[in-house]
Amino acid sequence: MRVEIWSDIACPWCYVGKARFEKALQAFPHRDDVEVVHRSFELDPHRAKGDVESVLTMLTRKYGMSEAQARAGEDNLGTQAAAEGLQYRTTGRDHGNTFDMHRLLHLAKEQGRQDELIQILYRANFAEERSVFTEGDERLVELAVEAGLDAEDVRKVLADPTAYAEAVRADEREAAELGANGVPFFVLDRAYGVSGAQPAEVFAQALTQAWGERSPLKLIEQGDADACGPDGCAVPQR
Numbered sequence: 001m002r003v004e005i006w007s008d009i010a011c012p013w014c015y016v017g018k019a020r021f022e023k024a025l026q027a028f029p030h031r032d033d034v035e036v037v038h039r040s041f042e043l044d045p046h047r048a049k050g051d052v053e054s055v056l057t058m059l060t061r062k063y064g065m066s067e068a069q070a071r072a073g074e075d076n077l078g079t080q081a082a083a084e085g086l087q088y089r090t091t092g093r094d095h096g097n098t099f100d101m102h103r104l105l106h107l108a109k110e111q112g113r114q115d116e117l118i119q120i121l122y123r124a125n126f127a128e129e130r131s132v133f134t135e136g137d138e139r140l141v142e143l144a145v146e147a148g149l150d151a152e153d154v155r156k157v158l159a160d161p162t163a164y165a166e167a168v169r170a171d172e173r174e175a176a177e178l179g180a181n182g183v184p185f186f187v188l189d190r191a192y193g194v195s196g197a198q199p200a201e202v203f204a205q206a207l208t209q210a211w212g213e214r215s216p217l218k219l220i221e222q223g224d225a226d227a228c229g230p231d232g233c234a235v236p237q238r
Contacts, residue, residue, distance in 0.1 A: 001034050001211055006041040006175045006185040007118075009098045009132070012077045012088070015122045017184040017197030019084040024203035030211055037109070038118050040102040040171035041183045044095070052096040052133045080197075087127035096133030099168065104144055106164040107157050117147035189214070 005021070007014035025031050053061075059070035074090040081088035101121055108117040120143050124132050132139060137158045144154040157163040178187065186194040186203070188210040194203065 001030070001189050001207075001214065002037060003034060003189075003207075004037045004039050004187045006039040006171065006180055006187075007183045008041050008043045009101050009118070009121045009125055010043050010095060011183050012081070012126060013197040014184040015086065015088075015126050016077070016080050016084055017186075018119075018122070019081075019086055020197060020200045021186065021203045023084070023200040024207060027204065028207045028211075030207075034207070036115065038105060038114050039175065040105065040168040041175050041180070041185070042098055042102065042168075042172065043183070044097065045099070045172070047097045049097045049099070052094050052131070055093045055095045056091075058095040081126070087123070089127060089129070092129070093126070094131045094133045099165075100137070100140060100158060101132070102168045102171075103157055103164040104140060104149075104154060106167045107153065108144070108147060108149060111149060113148045117144060117149070120147050 003021075003025075005018070007018070025034060025036075028034065055074070056067060056070045059065050059073065060067055065073070071090075078088045078090040105114055105117055105121075108114040121132065124130070124143055130139070132143070137155070140158065141151050141154045145151050175183075175185065178185075178193065180193075180195070182195065184195075184197060186206070188194070188206055191213070192206055192210050194206050
């Protein structure tokens with residue numbers, strides 16, 4: 001079974017939702033047969049790469065919150081994250097463009113290191129004091145190397161703005177086609193969708209239901225038709 005997760009590194013509920021989903025997956029009896037794929041979704045796709053502002057400033061400007069409301073929201077997120085065993089800095093974080101991070105996640109996917117990289121990027125953005133937006137490309141290189149990627153491969157991708165750009169845009173178009181207008185958005189075997197950072201129990205129920213309704217292959221024709229198998233190909237007898 002395949003589970004696709006549309007998310008953004010700048011999305012705190014994606015950070016929390018990933019932990020809740022993984023808690024459910026860890027307890028799922030068929031977890032070794034579940035493939036998890038991370039898909040791209042930018043919350044702020046039109047923001048320029050160098051346009052960085054504090055999270056509190058972004059929240060008050062974009063959502064019309066008062067500073068007190070924005071701080072209360074961040075405090076609540078910190079509490080929710082802590083309940084999942086995650087570190088979360090409620091003050092002093094930056095907000096910026098995440099397009100390059102998504103491009104690197106597609107590179108990591110090709111090398112089987114996608115989950116490692118997205119978790120490291122989440123940690124760097126939400127738990128660490130250093131910004132993932134203000135230190136330049138070498139900060140992303142450092143984090144990608146920690147995830148097991150080759151530094152020169154990462155630098156080549158970052159130096160070429162077209163590298164994996166279409167893969168990111170394709171993910172975003174597909175999210176729109178599936179009706180996802182927010183993240184995290186979980187799709188199980190293209191049959192079930194779960195929106196938001198739901199409790200682990202909801203993810204557990206979704207995994208069980210999606211697995212239970214997997215249909216065995218129905219053969220249209222059976223009989224003596226010639227075919228190839230592990231022992232070779234049938235030899236025509238006429």
